[in-house]
Amino acid sequence: PVPMDSPLPTAALEALRAALEPGGWLDRPEDLEAYLVDFRHLYRGRTPLVARPDTVERVAAVLRTCHEHRVPVVPHGGNTSYCGGATPREDGREVVLSLARLNRIRAVDPQGYSITADAGCTLQAVQEAALAANRLFPLSLGAEGTAQIGGNLSTNAGGTAVLRYGMMRDLVLGLEVVLPDGRVLDQLRVLRKDNTGYDVKQLFVGSEGTLGVITGASLKLFPLPADYATALVALGGIGDAVALLGRVRDAFGDAVVAFEFLPRIAHELAVRHVPGTVQPFDHPHPAFALVELAVPARIPEFAERFQEFLGEELESRRVRDVVLANSGAQRDALWHWREHVPEAQKKEGASIKHDVSLPVARLPDFVARAERRLAELAPGARLVAYGHVGDGNLHFNLSPAEGDLDASAFLAQAPRVNRAVHDLVAEFGGSFSAEHGIGRLKVGELARYEDPVALELMRAVKRTVDPLGLMNPGKVLADGEAAGATPDPAAASGAPE
Ligand code: MLT
Ligand code: ZN
Numbered sequence: 127p128v129p130m131d132s133p134l135p136t137a138a139l140e141a142l143r144a145a146l147e148p149g150g151w152l153d154r155p156e157d158l159e160a161y162l163v164d165f166r167h168l169y170r171g172r173t174p175l176v177a178r179p180d181t182v183e184r185v186a187a188v189l190r191t192c193h194e195h196r197v198p199v200v201p202h203g204g205n206t207s208y209c210g211g212a213t214p215r216e217d218g219r220e221v222v223l224s225l226a227r228l229n230r231i232r233a234v235d236p237q238g239y240s241i242t243a244d245a246g247c248t249l250q251a252v253q254e255a256a257l258a259a260n261r262l263f264p265l266s267l268g269a270e271g272t273a274q275i276g277g278n279l280s281t282n283a284g285g286t287a288v289l290r291y292g293m294m295r296d297l298v299l300g301l302e303v304v305l306p307d308g309r310v311l312d313q314l315r316v317l318r319k320d321n322t323g324y325d326v327k328q329l330f331v332g333s334e335g336t337l338g339v340i341t342g343a344s345l346k347l348f349p350l351p352a353d354y355a356t357a358l359v360a361l362g363g364i365g366d367a368v369a370l371l372g373r374v375r376d377a378f379g380d381a382v383v384a385f386e387f388l389p390r391i392a393h394e395l396a397v398r399h400v401p402g403t404v405q406p407f408d409h410p411h412p413a414f415a416l417v418e419l420a421v422p423a424r425i426p427e428f429a430e431r432f433q434e435f436l437g438e439e440l441e442s443r444r445v446r447d448v449v450l451a452n453s454g455a456q457r458d459a460l461w462h463w464r465e466h467v468p469e470a471q472k473k474e475g476a477s478i479k480h481d482v483s484l485p486v487a488r489l490p491d492f493v494a495r496a497e498r499r500l501a502e503l504a505p506g507a508r509l510v511a512y513g514h515v516g517d518g519n520l521h522f523n524l525s526p527a528e529g530d531l532d533a534s535a536f537l538a539q540a541p542r543v544n545r546a547v548h549d550l551v552a553e554f555g556g557s558f559s560a561e562h563g564i565g566r567l568k569v570g571e572l573a574r575y576e577d578p579v580a581l582e583l584m585r586a587v588k589r590t591v592d593p594l595g596l597m598n599p600g601k602v603l604a605d606g607e608a609a610g611a612t613p614d615p616a617a618a619s620g621a622p623e
Contacts, residue, residue: 134221135195141191142192142197143175145184145187145188146188151176153176157176158176158222161202161214161222165206172215173200173221176202176223177221178227182302185341186309198595198596199339200213200220200222201276201339201598202225203245203276204248207565208567209559228245228246228341229246229247231255234258235316240316241255242314242316243255243345245275249267253265253266256347261349262348263297263348264287264290264291265287265294268465276341279294281562282332282561286384295332297345299315300344301313301314301330302342302343303338303340304341305338311326313326329591334564334565336598336601336602338592353421355418357449357451359414359415361411361412363412364490364493366413366445368490368515369444370445373444374417377435378432381428387414387514389412396466396467399470400470402459403462403466404463416460419432471525476525479521479524480522481561482551482557486518492554493511500543507524509522510524519561563602569602569604570604588603
């Protein structure tokens with residue numbers, strides 16, 4: 127039955143059901159619920175229907191039908207966006223398009239080092255398919271068991287292996303995309319070299335479903351490391367971390383696959399909220415770096431050299447302490463802690479988040495300046511700044527003062543805090559969104575901080591590819607912005623970061 131309060135024309139919904147066939151959609155309120163709220167619970171939207179096509183042809187039929195009936199579409203993957211990118215708006219006029227049933231690994235080519243998969247495969251399923259062929263698919267992030275490849279692509283996901291392997295954009299060989307009118311862009315190539323004009327597929331990477339729906343991808347694979355050498359290094363602070371990063375890369379080059387920074391509070395919160403968190407040192411240190419080297423198959427002495435390197439660091443007192451993982455289980459335990467820091471902070475209460483990147487060398491100055499500014503703006507708030515220092519990327523988050531349970535008063539400071547942090551990031555030549563994208567949350571920030579010529583080009587692309595403005599409206603660019611309306615940064619955001 128058509129939901130009684132659906133603001134969408136019955137004819138449009140009937141046509142969608144016909145395009146999908148039974149089992150291909152959800153429309154009972156209890157089934158829709160999971161699609162209405164984003165991962166961080168910043169937004170609650172409405173929709174009369176979630177389309178769940180199981181073939182590319184059906185995705186195309188859904189978009190063609192929506193185009194015909196002028197129905198906006200919100201593509202939906204694993205729903206792990208930090209910016210509300212996959213949540214429909216409140217007016218109930220948008221259809222949600224889930225890619226979950228499009229979840230086959232199409233091909234693995236170990237010799238050509240590529241894998242081709244449906245967009246609805248989880249990141250973990252792609253990693254496992256690569257591993258089964260003795261290859262590595264390197265993208266790695268906390269949500270990998272849930273996040274889908276299509277979402278990883280459309281948000282240009284980052285994670286903990288960017289230092290060595292790059293972001294999702296760097297890992298794409300080819301894409302298959304359904305355009306807003308139902309045409310299919312078929313560029314599922316596995317070529318390493320292909321200089322044939324504009325790189326059209328890259329438009330869809332990082333555009334967050336605002337230009338089309340990715341249905342399949344060919345991705346790069348890498349040689350599987352024979353082993354990993356993983357160490358947790360205790361440090362005085364971010365300055366020590368940046369210096370250590372320089373030395374470890376000088377010594378080990380591309381073998382350094384991860385370099386994550388964790389302040390003491392990231393450990394305290396994890397111990398409090400995440401069962402099984404490691405206690406690697408017998409007394410607390412101000413900060414830590416989780417450093418990982420991939421050991422190439424034929425050079426096992428790599429791990430020994432790493433041990434020597436760390437010994438020298440310790441002897442010369444450049445670092446305060448070191449633990450080297452002696453087994454896969456110890457390595458897993460260190461990563462378990464790192465990957466659960468966001469969850470630990472969430473369980474501690476409200477948080478004000480930032481996902482910033484800067485030139486690596488400027489991180490220590492930035493942190494010092496930002497700390498001083500935050501002491502004035504949000505006195506007592508606790509800074510939980512952790513993340514991918516190897517990429518110059520910090521999750522520069524705040525938690526309320528210990529025992530402060532007034533979440534709404536704390537969150538009321540978010541707009542001022544966000545403004546101060548992002549202004550400072552801009553002053554340092556950084557980005558206000560390193561890896562989490564724009565979604566709905568940061569539309570105003572993009573309008574404020576992005577180069578005006580870049581914004582003009584983005585709007586021109588949006589107008590050209592999606593002239594009716596049906597694809598994920600109000601994400602990345604404000605609704606109507608591409609058509610010439612003036613963006614209203616204040617109206618665009620509407621939720622604390
Ligand atoms: C991470 O690095 O843990 C994620 O990007 C999530 C976060 O912002 O905390
Ligand atoms: Zn991150």
